[in-house]
Amino acid sequence: MSVGAGDPPPQHDAGVAVGVPPGSSDAGTDDILVRVDNLVKYFPIRSAELFRRTVGQVHAVDDVSLTIRRGQTLGLVGETGSGKSTLARCIAGLIPVTSGRVWFEDRQITNLSRRKMQPFRREIQMIFQDPYGSLNPRRRVGSIIGEPFAIHGLASGADRKRRVQELMERVGLNPEHYNRFPAEFSGGQRQRIGVARALALRPKLIICDEPVSALDVSIQAQVLNLLADLQDDYGLSYLFIAHDLDVVRHVSNSVAVMYLGRLAEVGPKAPIYEAPRHPYTAALLSAAPAADPESAAQRQRIILVGDIPSPINPPSGCRFHPRCPKARDLCAEAEPALEPRLGDPDTHLTACHFPIEAGESLAAAGRRETP
Amino acid sequence: MSIATEFAAEAHATESAPEQAIEGRSQWYLTWRRLRHDRVAVGSVVVILIITLLAIAAPLFVSLTHHPPDSTYPLTGTTAAGLPVAPGVHGFWLGTDDVGRDLFIRILYGARVSLFVGVVTTAIAAAAGVSMGLIAGYFGGWVDAVLARFIDAVLAFPYVVLALALAVVLGPSLPVIIGVISFFSWAAISRIVRGQTLSLKEKEFVEAARSLGASPWRIMFLDILPNLLAPVLVLATLAIPQAIVFEATLSYLGLGIQQPTPSWGNILAEAQNFYQEAWWFVVFPAAALLITTLAFNLLGDGIRDAMDPRTERVFAAGRKRRRRGRAPARTVAVTAAAGGPEQPSSAAS
Numbered sequence: 001m002s003v004g005a006g007d008p009p010p011q012h013d014a015g016v017a018v019g020v021p022p023g024s025s026d027a028g029t030d031d032i033l034v035r036v037d038n039l040v041k042y043f044p045i046r047s048a049e050l051f052r053r054t055v056g057q058v059h060a061v062d063d064v065s066l067t068i069r070r071g072q073t074l075g076l077v078g079e080t081g082s083g084k085s086t087l088a089r090c091i092a093g094l095i096p097v098t099s100g101r102v103w104f105e106d107r108q109i110t111n112l113s114r115r116k117m118q119p120f121r122r123e124i125q126m127i128f129q130d131p132y133g134s135l136n137p138r139r140r141v142g143s144i145i146g147e148p149f150a151i152h153g154l155a156s157g158a159d160r161k162r163r164v165q166e167l168m169e170r171v172g173l174n175p176e177h178y179n180r181f182p183a184e185f186s187g188g189q190r191q192r193i194g195v196a197r198a199l200a201l202r203p204k205l206i207i208c209d210e211p212v213s214a215l216d217v218s219i220q221a222q223v224l225n226l227l228a229d230l231q232d233d234y235g236l237s238y239l240f241i242a243h244d245l246d247v248v249r250h251v252s253n254s255v256a257v258m259y260l261g262r263l264a265e266v267g268p269k270a271p272i273y274e275a276p277r278h279p280y281t282a283a284l285l286s287a288a289p290a291a292d293p294e295s296a297a298q299r300q301r302i303i304l305v306g307d308i309p310s311p312i313n314p315p316s317g318c319r320f321h322p323r324c325p326k327a328r329d330l331c332a333e334a335e336p337a338l339e340p341r342l343g344d345p346d347t348h349l350t351a352c353h354f355p356i357e358a359g360e361s362l363a364a365a366g367r368r369e370t371p
Numbered sequence: 372m373s374i375a376t377e378f379a380a381e382a383h384a385t386e387s388a389p390e391q392a393i394e395g396r397s398q399w400y401l402t403w404r405r406l407r408h409d410r411v412a413v414g415s416v417v418v419i420l421i422i423t424l425l426a427i428a429a430p431l432f433v434s435l436t437h438h439p440p441d442s443t444y445p446l447t448g449t450t451a452a453g454l455p456v457a458p459g460v461h462g463f464w465l466g467t468d469d470v471g472r473d474l475f476i477r478i479l480y481g482a483r484v485s486l487f488v489g490v491v492t493t494a495i496a497a498a499a500g501v502s503m504g505l506i507a508g509y510f511g512g513w514v515d516a517v518l519a520r521f522i523d524a525v526l527a528f529p530y531v532v533l534a535l536a537l538a539v540v541l542g543p544s545l546p547v548i549i550g551v552i553s554f555f556s557w558a559a560i561s562r563i564v565r566g567q568t569l570s571l572k573e574k575e576f577v578e579a580a581r582s583l584g585a586s587p588w589r590i591m592f593l594d595i596l597p598n599l600l601a602p603v604l605v606l607a608t609l610a611i612p613q614a615i616v617f618e619a620t621l622s623y624l625g626l627g628i629q630q631p632t633p634s635w636g637n638i639l640a641e642a643q644n645f646y647q648e649a650w651w652f653v654v655f656p657a658a659a660l661l662i663t664t665l666a667f668n669l670l671g672d673g674i675r676d677a678m679d680p681r682t683e684r685v686f687a688a689g690r691k692r693r694r695r696g697r698a699p700a701r702t703v704a705v706t707a708a709a710g711g712p713e714q715p716s717s718a719a720s
Contacts, residue, residue: 092582114586121584133575138398138597148583181398197579 033205033237034068034091039100041083041090045312059311060086062261063100065338068205073231073238075252075269077245077284079308083261084241088207091239092126093117104205122152125198129210131190135182141168141193142178148200167196171226188219195226199234207239212247224251245288249273254347257281260311260319263338267348275358277341277350280320318353326354398601405677412673418666422659426482436462438473440480441631445471455649466651469641474651477633478659484545484634485663488618489611492549496556496614497607501599503557504564505591509572519565525558531620538626548627552617560606564599571595601678608671612664619660635660 042057061083068074076084090097093109102110109120128134135144146164149155155163165175171192182190191211198206208227212220228251230236242248248255255272257265257280265278276282283302304323309315315322321331330353338351342358406412425432433439447461448471455474458466465475507518534551541547571577572595580590621627622636630637635656642652 089578094578094581114584118584121582124582126579126582128575128579130575134579136576136580136594136597138600139594147580147585151583151585151589194579197583201583 031070032067033070033105034239035103036064036066036087036091037101037103039064039087039090039102040098041086041095042098056312059261059314061090062314064258064261064263065100066256066263066266068237068239069253070204070237071231071235072253073240073251075248075255076239076241076258077243077248077255078258079243079284081260081308081311082258083311084258085209087258088126088209088239088241092124092207093120094126118152122201123203124205124207125201125203127191127194127198127206127208127211130214131187131194132182132214134194135190137182140179140181141173141185144182144193145196145200148197152201154201163200164196167200170230171196171199172222186219187215188222191215191219191223192226195223195230199230202234203236205237205239207241209241210243211240213242213244220247227251245273245284257284260308260314262319263349263351264320265348265350265352266338267344267350271344271348275356277344277348277355278320278352279324279326279354279356282356283325318351326356328354402601402674402677406673409673409677411669412677415666415670415673418662419670422482422663422666423486425479426486429476429479429483432479433476436464436473436476438463438476440472440476440633442473443471444473448472455645455652457649458651465655466649468638468652469645469649474638474655477638478635478656481633481635481638481656482659482663484628484632485615485618485660488545488549488552489615489667492552492556492614493607493610495549495553496610497560497603499553500557500560500606501564501596501603504561504566505568505595505599507561508565508568509587509591509595511569515565518561522558522561522565525555526562528555530555534617534621535624535626538621543621543626543629545628548618548621551621552614555617556610556614560603560610563602563606567599567602568595571598605671605675605678608667608674612667612671615660615664615667 039061040063041061043060044054045056045058046052047055064083064087066074076087078084086095089095091102093102093112096111100110101108104120104123107120109117112120142161142164145167146155146160149160149163161178165178168175168178173189173192173196177184182193185193191214194211211227212223215223224247227238231238238251240248240251249269252269254266254268256263257272257278259280264280265272265276272281273285276285279302283304286302287304302325306323309319309322315332317333318324318327318331318336321327324331334353336351336353338349340346340348341350341352341355344350429440438444444461444467448456448463448467449469450456455467455469455471456463458464460466463473463475465473465478468474468477503518503522507515507522534555537551538547568591572590577590577594580594585594618627618634619636619639622634623640625637625640627636628634630641638656639653639660642649642656646653
């Protein structure tokens with residue numbers, strides 16, 4: 001399967017290779033909870049005139065395949081606008097997908113009607129980014145956390161109150177605050193309310209859409225530890241979206257890197273953080289501030305030129321090529337397949353014609369600057 | 372041992388003390404607290420309560436004066452020339468009308484009609500307006516396109532003309548009046564509810580509710596509606612006087628409440644021929660109408676200010692600034708602000 005650095009695969013291979021879920025061959029499919037196959041989500045751009053013709057499309061998610069394993073955490077990283085949240089909402093069934101499939105435990109859950117989706121709502125829950133916007137300001141905490149029970153008709157009256165208070169205690173809230181409004185809590189406490197609500201139905205998957213990026217660093221650690229404890233206790237799987245690479249490294253078993261709606265690199269945490277293959281991954285890692293200033297001084301920084309291009313009209317070939325320090329002519333012409341490169345195991349996939357070899361310095365390549 | 376327990380006790384004390392201080396205060400409680408300090412709004416509430424009590428107690432006054440609203444008193448209630456008698460004469464507290472009926476009693480019974488029409492039509496209009504606005508805003512697409520155009524069409528109608536036509540065709544009666552006024556009142560509420568729903572449905576808590584599997588109706592009425600109650604309450608308070616004036620207009624034109632049932636509108640219609648001979652005949656029903664509608668309007672404004680803490684803060688800041696009024700930078704800002712509205716008016720004149 002391995003492909004030489006200067007030996008690009010033909011274009012038509014791309015779709016086939018991307019369709020193979022990472023890790024499906026070496027481990028049984030039993031421990032795969034969610035499989036996403038070739039998921040595409042375009043948002044139409046309509047004209048403002050009477051008949052609202054579609055004048056363009058935002059390529060929010062373009063042909064993404066990945067798997068989430070039972071009891072594990074998949075970290076999803078990428079810049080703002082790379083399509084992370086859209087991907088999460090497609091998996092959660094909150095927005096219809098343009099094409100592709102989402103499988104949950106061997107059952108297809110793509111574009112189901114609200115009624116047919118209902119049983120899967122109990123299995124897949126979400127924690128949202130904004131601890132202020134995600135809780136209804138006019139409802140009391142007990143009613144917010146008890147809402148899942150009410151919707152699914154699982155508990156009512158005193159029973160519901162008891163279960164809600166158990167949940168509040170479990171996530172580190174005072175159960176006596178049952179009748180308070182969200183405005184009476186701090187950001188971290190509010191995020192705990194969101195966690196309790198997501199936990200209420202004992203889901204198998206919790207999609208965390210940047211759950212800590214709106215919180216103070218000290219509070220972030222508390223919420224992350226809570227999520228880790230809950231994972232241990234209930235065998236939860238997480239799809240953990242973040243733009244903070246250190247947070248993702250802390251919580252994830254494997255990592256997927258998105259750029260402009262496509263996956264740039266997918267694989268287990270260690271190789272991605274220690275020896276990234278994709279120049280974009282390397283650039284992201286080099287941009288993260290280091291806790292240790294001495295190692296930071298030695299580190300070379302790859303500064304990307306320009307902004308993330310418009311997803312309405314994504315670049316040809318490799319979408320990263322206009323900003324890539326290693327880009328060559330081929331990159332603008334052919335789209336690289338997401339596949340194991342340079343003899344990587346087939347759990348580590350990279351979509352790059354010229355992946356970074358071990359010991360290679362990106363700083364030596366074309367466009368770059370040193371601080 | 373003692374130090375440790377003391378510390379523990381102290382910690383407990385400080386922990387439990389603010390616990391009570393931060394006891395849950397609902398939005399409504401805070402609004403009520405602000406409203407209580409608004410003298411105009413409190414005055415309006417008192418006026419509305421007095422008018423309501425008088426309307427409820429109308430039969431009591433009948434038994435006091437022995438003047439039922441429909442009874443004419445040709446001998447004591449009219450002068451020799453056949454004109455209404457003045458207030459205080461022959462036991463008619465506010466005088467009589469042209470056929471010798473007790474004006475005070477008729478105004479009280481007119482208040483019953485006015486308040487009933489105002490409250491009932493507003494309730495109907497609010498229920499219809501909120502439902503339509505929620506449905507249009509939440510579902511969007513063609514549902515919204517159809518409903519929004521319908522709302523625009525209702526708002527664009529020359530409603531007085533249509534109301535007159537309807538009253539003529541269907542015949543003037545209380546249900547027809549209520550139906551007509553409701554039909555022309557819901558659209559304004561609906562349009563505002565629709566706009567608010569459009570913005571509220573993009574909030575993350577709505578997405579959270581959807582991810583939990585909540586039905587559209589549950590989201591509309593349990594998640595979005597509670598966030599809309601404040602503007603709807605203000606709109607409803609302001610819709611009541613509009614409905615009262617609308618009813619008075621129809622009755623004045625002879626297409627609303629019919630004689631002998633008294634209504635402020637039809638009393639005024641009769642009174643217009645006697646304004647030179649019997650000022651009380653015009654002034655008292657007109658004053659009743661004016662005071663009632665003014666009180667509701669002022670209360671609506673007060674509720675709006677109390678609901679929206681930002682408006683209060685602006686006023687409070689202005690008051691503080693005026694009180695201090697010495698910091699030069701601030702003075703400049705105040706004069707600049709004060710000069711602002713003057714300029715266009717002078718330019719206009």
